[in-house]
Amino acid sequence: MNIAIRDRPLKLLWLEALKRRLSEEDPDFSYYHERLRRVDAGFAGERKVDREWLELVSPYTFFVMHNLILMNSAQHSHQLDTLFICTNFMLVIEIKNISGRLDFDDITHQCIRTKPDGTVEGFPNAITQTLRHLQFLKVISQNYSLPIEGAVIISNPSTIIAGHPKTIPIFHVSGLQKHLHSLFKKYSQAILSDKQLTQFVQQLLNRHQPSKTPAPLDPSRFRQGVLCPNCQYKSQMHYARGIWICSRCHYASEEIFAEALQDYRYLVRSTITNKQLREFFNIHSSDAANRILKKFQFPFTGSYKNRVYHLPENLVEYMRPFFRSS
Ligand SMILES: [Zn+2]
Numbered sequence: 001m002n003i004a005i006r007d008r009p010l011k012l013l014w015l016e017a018l019k020r021r022l023s024e025e026d027p028d029f030s031y032y033h034e035r036l037r038r039v040d041a042g043f044a045g046e047r048k049v050d051r052e053w054l055e056l057v058s059p060y061t062f063f064v065m066h067n068l069i070l071m072n073s074a075q076h077s078h079q080l081d082t083l084f085i086c087t088n089f090m091l092v093i094e095i096k097n098i099s100g101r102l103d104f105d106d107i108t109h110q111c112i113r114t115k116p117d118g119t120v121e122g123f124p125n126a127i128t129q130t131l132r133h134l135q136f137l138k139v140i141s142q143n144y145s146l147p148i149e150g151a152v153i154i155s156n157p158s159t160i161i162a163g164h165p166k167t168i169p170i171f172h173v174s175g176l177q178k179h180l181h182s183l184f185k186k187y188s189q190a191i192l193s194d195k196q197l198t199q200f201v202q203q204l205l206n207r208h209q210p211s212k213t214p215a216p217l218d219p220s221r222f223r224q225g226v227l228c229p230n231c232q233y234k235s236q237m238h239y240a241r242g243i244w245i246c247s248r249c250h251y252a253s254e255e256i257f258a259e260a261l262q263d264y265r266y267l268v269r270s271t272i273t274n275k276q277l278r279e280f281f282n283i284h285s286s287d288a289a290n291r292i293l294k295k296f297q298f299p300f301t302g303s304y305k306n307r308v309y310h311l312p313e314n315l316v317e318y319m320r321p322f323f324r325s326s
Contacts, residue, residue, distance in 0.1 A: 002201075003053045006046055006066040010211045012039045017263040020233040021222035045097025045155030046081055052176045053084075059184055061194045062086035063201045069209045070136070077209065078136050084180070085204075087197050088187040089147040091180070092133045094126045097155045104164040126152040127168045140207075144200050146191050149183060151176075219268055225282045226260040239283050242324070257281075257292075258319040265311045272309050296322050 015036040022029055046066070053064050068080040082093040096102075101114040104127050111125040130150040137148050152170040154161060164170050169179060192200065227233040228246035237244040237256065245252045264272065264280055272280075277289045293300075296319055298309040312318045 002062070003050075003064040004066050006043075006050055009039065009043060009067060010213055012036075012043055014213050014266045015039055017266040018217070018222065020227060021224075021263060021267065022217075023221065023223065026221055041097045042095075046095045048097075048155045049082065049093070049095050049153055049173050049176065052173060056177065056180065058086060058180070060086040060088050060190065061197060063197070065201070065204065067211075068204060069211060070140070070204070070207050071209055072136050072139075078133050080133055083204070085146075085197070085201060087190040087192045087194065089149060089183060089191075090137070090141070091183060092130060092137060092148065092150045094130045094133070094150070094152045095155055096123075096126050096152065098123060099156050099159055101160040101162050102154070102164075103162045104170070106165040106167075127165060127170065130168050141200070144192060144196065146200075147187055151179060213266060216267065216269070219280075222267065224280050226257055229256065229259075236282065239281070239288065255320070255323050258316045258323075261311065261319070262315040265315055270311050272311060273307065 015032060018032055019036055022032060050066065056062075063085050065083045065085070066081065068083055070078045070080070072078060080092055081095040084091040084093065098111075098113050100116065102123075103112045103114070104110075104125060105112065109125050109128045111123040111127075113121045113123055115121070130152055134148055134150045141148065150168045152168055153173055153176060154170065155173050157172060157174070159172070161170055161172070171179065223233070223236075226237040226239070226244045228235045228237050228249060228251055230249050230251040231246060235246055235248040237246045237251075237253075243252050243254050244256050260281065261272075268276075268280065272293075274286055274289045274293060277283060277293065278286065283289050283292070293307075293309050298311060300307045300309045302308050
């Protein structure tokens with residue numbers, strides 16, 4: 001079995017960075033707060049479903065891919081929450097972590113959630129989304145003629161699945177194993193050899209388009225500097241001899257800089273110069289800024305004076321070994 005590990009989506013990391021820094025007075029504060037809540041819930045739901053794969057006993061060789069983003073010929077993206085693919089068939093899974101009562105309207109193609117207090121809200125219809133993915137996969141897998149199935153999984157066990165069309169099965173996460181076993185029975189004939197399967201999976205992975213960070217906000221809208229986690233990121237920390245100290249509660253940390261620089265990477269840009277470092281993090285001396293940039297051995301381009309440092313992905317992890325205490 002080959003089961004990929006689901007990474008925290010870039011959108012979630014971006015929203016988390018923004019949450020630490022966006023001022024509560026910002027007109028879009030509650031909008032981003034709500035988006036973070038939804039994306040975070042979505043990710044938690046997906047992780048819950050992911051655990052099921054570890055328990056799967058499959059009679060066929062299989063792969064499980066998460067968050068596969070593929071572009072169709074019109075350059076519109078298909079984001080597949082999970083794609084299960086084995087030698088006999090493939091299964092596209094759309095995962096929803098929505099609480100309350102869900103009604104899927106076949107005519108309006110809307111998904112309506114009713115909360116216990118009676119509040120009604122609209123959500124993108126997972127069934128329509130899945131049908132769209134199935135159409136697309138049919139086109140790109142033509143050479144392999146592998147049967148394609150779809151399913152919508154509700155990851156919140158207390159959600160009530162009310163009205164829904166019969167086009168695509170929709171069930172709770174607890175029903176996944178049973179559903180897979182029914183598909184193993186339905187498609188008992190292998191279409192692909194193990195080698196062809198691996199080849200097809202590789203083709204899909206080659207087509208994968210990593211997601212991009214949302215359009216940057218004007219940096220004047222969020223708090224700059226290294227912010228104190230002890231003060232809910234509301235007060236600034238000052239740099240003194242390699243250590244950051246909170247001006248309000250005097251909490252001191254060396255490593256907190258990694259998180260702050262990661263916020264910078266998500267919210268501002270993925271490169272930094274000596275001047276930009278001083279401005280954003282409120283460091284007075286150019287020499288001190290230089291020492292910081294050198295210490296972490298960031299890759300750079302440009303000559304000494306105009307040097308541009310490139311901040312690696314997974315910055316917090318990248319920077320960890322460079323701290324004194326580690
Ligand atoms: Zn503090």
